[in-house]
Amino acid sequence: xxxxxxxxxxxxxxxxxxxxxxxxxxxxxxxxxxxxxxxxxxxxxxxxxxxxxxxxxxxxxxxxxxxxxxxxxxxxxxxxxxxxxxxxxxxxxxxxxxx
Amino acid sequence: xxxxxxxxxxxxxxxxxxxxxxxxxxxxxxxxxxxxxxxxxxxxxxxxxxxxxxxxxxxxxxxxxxxxxxxxxxxxxxxxxxxxxxxxxxxxxxxxxxxxxxxxxxxxxxxxxxxxxxxxxxxxxxxxxxxxxxxxxxxxxxxxxxxxxxxxxxxxxxxxxxxxxxxxxxxxxxxxxxxxxxxx
Numbered sequence: 001x002x003x004x005x006x007x008x009x010x011x012x013x014x015x016x017x018x019x020x021x022x023x024x025x026x027x028x029x030x031x032x033x034x035x036x037x038x039x040x041x042x043x044x045x046x047x048x049x050x051x052x053x054x055x056x057x058x059x060x061x062x063x064x065x066x067x068x069x070x071x072x073x074x075x076x077x078x079x080x081x082x083x084x085x086x087x088x089x090x091x092x093x094x095x096x097x098x099x
Numbered sequence: 100x101x102x103x104x105x106x107x108x109x110x111x112x113x114x115x116x117x118x119x120x121x122x123x124x125x126x127x128x129x130x131x132x133x134x135x136x137x138x139x140x141x142x143x144x145x146x147x148x149x150x151x152x153x154x155x156x157x158x159x160x161x162x163x164x165x166x167x168x169x170x171x172x173x174x175x176x177x178x179x180x181x182x183x184x185x186x187x188x189x190x191x192x193x194x195x196x197x198x199x200x201x202x203x204x205x206x207x208x209x210x211x212x213x214x215x216x217x218x219x220x221x222x223x224x225x226x227x228x229x230x231x232x233x234x235x236x237x238x239x240x241x242x243x244x245x246x247x248x249x250x251x252x253x254x255x256x257x258x259x260x261x262x263x264x265x266x267x268x269x270x271x272x273x274x275x276x277x278x279x280x281x282x283x
């Protein structure tokens with residue numbers, strides 16, 4: 001197997017995640033797209049670990065999984081707070097700090 | 100059995116690198132990769148948020164399959180346990196608790212979609228161009244898969260400080276989530 005086939009697949013997933021973050025308005029969907037991006041990064045880390053025959057890449061992939069779990073916890077708490085205060089989670093309507 | 104020993108004795112023909120295994124690996128990669136890309140596309144375009152969470156499960160399971168293909172079994176198991184087992188359930192709870200958003204994520208302006216798609220395509224173009232240019236046809240090293248023991252040694256030896264930092268981060272995120280979402 002080539003290294004590049006994994007890296008290119010991961011790049012495609014990353015780009016799809018970027019599209020999701022920019023195009024969707026639903027807060028939960030934006031968080032899911034961020035998960036897609038983190039997952040693409042994980043595929044990169046593990047492919048390089050296999051390429052270099054080194055374990056640290058996999059260790060860092062595990063760290064990324066842990067950080068993603070923390071990020072989802074806080075992010076969903078913020079979305080819930082948003083919902084409680086405004087009764088919807090449309091991110092385009094949050095413009096309190098617009099100049 | 101004797102055939103395997105014979106194969107292992109010949110350079111380039113041992114069971115892990117033999118031609119048939121390689122073809123099987125490439126077929127598996129193609130199937131998993133296409134499924135992941137299709138599911139990811141559906142995830143960011145579907146109007147039903149619950150369906151999006153289920154498409155996310157497909158993408159994450161595909162990533163676990165890729166990790167097994169790359170010989171990283173422990174990461175694959177962790178992916179299934181933490182991502183599919185915990186994070187997706189958290190997402191489903193988030194969707195159910197914000198009921199107004201459930202159902203549909205109605206259409207945004209066309210311009211916004213177009214710009215987002217343009218940014219995505221540009222990101223993909225730049226990344227793919229530089230990747231192809233840098234790693235042209237570098238072959239993956241095909242040795243034995245890494246074991247959980249090696250990963251454990253690495254985490255609790257060389258990377259003990261980042262590990263402790265992650266523990267504190269998780270604790271802080273837990274407390275932060277409780278404080279933010281508390282209802283008084």
